[in-house]
Amino acid sequence: MQDILFDFISKYISLTEDEKNAILSLDIFRSVKKGTILLKEGQKSRDCYFVLKGCIRKYYIIDGEEKTTAFFTEMEELTPHCVINNAPSEYFISCVEDTILTVANPDMGVEIFTKFPKFEIMCRILSGELLAKQQIDFDEFKTSSPEQRYLNLLQNRPDLIQRVPQHQLASFLGIKPQSLSRLRARILEKSKE
Amino acid sequence: MQDILFDFISKYISLTEDEKNAILSLDIFRSVKKGTILLKEGQKSRDCYFVLKGCIRKYYIIDGEEKTTAFFTEMEELTPHCVINNAPSEYFISCVEDTILTVANPDMGVEIFTKFPKFEIMCRILSGELLAKQQIDFDEFKTSSPEQRYLNLLQNRPDLIQRVPQHQLASFLGIKPQSLSRLRARILEKSKE
DNA sequence: ATCATTTCTTAACTTAAGTGAACGAATTTT
DNA sequence: AAAATTCGTTCACTTAAGTTAAGAAATGAT
Numbered sequence: 001m002q003d004i005l006f007d008f009i010s011k012y013i014s015l016t017e018d019e020k021n022a023i024l025s026l027d028i029f030r031s032v033k034k035g036t037i038l039l040k041e042g043q044k045s046r047d048c049y050f051v052l053k054g055c056i057r058k059y060y061i062i063d064g065e066e067k068t069t070a071f072f073t074e075m076e077e078l079t080p081h082c083v084i085n086n087a088p089s090e091y092f093i094s095c096v097e098d099t100i101l102t103v104a105n106p107d108m109g110v111e112i113f114t115k116f117p118k119f120e121i122m123c124r125i126l127s128g129e130l131l132a133k134q135q136i137d138f139d140e141f142k143t144s145s146p147e148q149r150y151l152n153l154l155q156n157r158p159d160l161i162q163r164v165p166q167h168q169l170a171s172f173l174g175i176k177p178q179s180l181s182r183l184r185a186r187i188l189e190k191s192k193e
Numbered sequence: 194m195q196d197i198l199f200d201f202i203s204k205y206i207s208l209t210e211d212e213k214n215a216i217l218s219l220d221i222f223r224s225v226k227k228g229t230i231l232l233k234e235g236q237k238s239r240d241c242y243f244v245l246k247g248c249i250r251k252y253y254i255i256d257g258e259e260k261t262t263a264f265f266t267e268m269e270e271l272t273p274h275c276v277i278n279n280a281p282s283e284y285f286i287s288c289v290e291d292t293i294l295t296v297a298n299p300d301m302g303v304e305i306f307t308k309f310p311k312f313e314i315m316c317r318i319l320s321g322e323l324l325a326k327q328q329i330d331f332d333e334f335k336t337s338s339p340e341q342r343y344l345n346l347l348q349n350r351p352d353l354i355q356r357v358p359q360h361q362l363a364s365f366l367g368i369k370p371q372s373l374s375r376l377r378a379r380i381l382e383k384s385k386e
Numbered sequence: 387a388t389c390a391t392t393t394c395t396t397a398a399c400t401t402a403a404g405t406g407a408a409c410g411a412a413t414t415t416t
Numbered sequence: 417a418a419a420a421t422t423c424g425t426t427c428a429c430t431t432a433a434g435t436t437a438a439g440a441a442a443t444g445a446t
Contacts, residue, residue, distance in 0.1 A: 127321050165392095369403075371403085
């Protein structure tokens with residue numbers, strides 16, 4: 001299971017056995033049940049997540065309504081905003097499925113960064129890549145209609161549509177669950193013609 | 194003028210005179226006229242921009258229509274996607290105003306990174322921060338209506354509304370220029386009551 | 387297995403954004 | 417300075433999303 005993590009890391013830097021052991025000694029692997037809330041609004045956490053298997057979800061509660069803004073599945077990393085600005089979290093993080101993930105915090109990182117400067121390099125590359133991906137996603141969202149967004153999702157992350165409840169998907173697409181139902185019916189209608 | 198850049202950098206790392214000179218020797222300062230196109234769709238550029246004064250804009254042309262997805266003003270940095278994936282650009286970058294910026298590319302960076310590892314640290318922090326900011330912006334966009342987005346913009350970046358043409362603002366907000374006009378009229382109407 | 391709750395869909399109605407066109411104002415070109 | 421283009425607003429009309437409500441289906445709890 002740790003191999004998933006090391007395979008991932010090896011895409012960016014090569015690790016010696018020493019370095020691998022240093023990581024393992026941190027004891028960062030966690031297995032969490034579906035529905036578990038990893039982070040609550042208002043909470044000050046230092047934990048960052050990397051999903052090895054499963055799916056976690058980030059959502060706000062605005063006027064009593066859940067607004068899901070992101071899903072993180074295999075090989076995806078989530079550094080909550082509250083970790084960066086060291087303020088209470090504006091949102092929740094919970095498990096959509098039974099999930100295996102690593103939990104690490106920057107305080108553990110300091111050790112690692114000083115012992116193995118390589119990690120600095122990986123972090124730069126990784127957050128650069130994430131930033132780029134995020135920008136493209138944002139652009140795509142801005143330049144398309146809800147229907148196009150749904151069709152894009154169908155193309156690019158068909159798994160999400162299967163594994164995630166519709167009402168969470170809807171707010172992820174920026175619409176209400178009823179609108180998603182309607183929109184899907186509309187698409188089906190069109191494809192019949 | 195270079196001081197603006199050094200002041201910015203000093204928020205992340207402290208620079209020696211040597212390091213400052215190394216940067217200056219790269220000759221990265223450029224002054225560009227309003228309307229200049231810095232990057233075109235299909236082009237393979239290696240240039241990254243940091244705005245010292247003025248405003249640049251990123252936009253797609255989709256079905257013959259301009260779709261503006263971002264503005265970059267003083268102290269903001271833009272690393273085009275094509276620089277990261279080394280593929281032809283999907284979008285354009287042009288100057289909204291007469292602008293002073295730095296133009297740097299990763300090839301120049303390699304020198305600097307090896308000579309001064311500090312920059313590695315700055316880049317990690319900076320792209321981490323950008324990523325966090327970008328995520329918050331994206332969340333805010335997803336969870337709000339066009340009208341709320343406009344009101345948020347009025348709060349958070351009132352300057353943009355002044356310095357940028359309305360039709361560019363509209364697509365930045367994810368709507369058509371006519372809808373922006375209407376929406377503003379609606380808000381005015383409400384405030385009268 | 388039954389009951390309760392949550393989730394998904396459908397429908398009717400309301401509200402807001404998209405579309406196409408027109409017009410004056412501002413800006414750019416010649 | 418005049419002509420041409422671009423820009424911003426308004427209008428009437430169309431389309432799609434929000435809202436409220438209801439019922440069926442699926443899920444979870446006892």
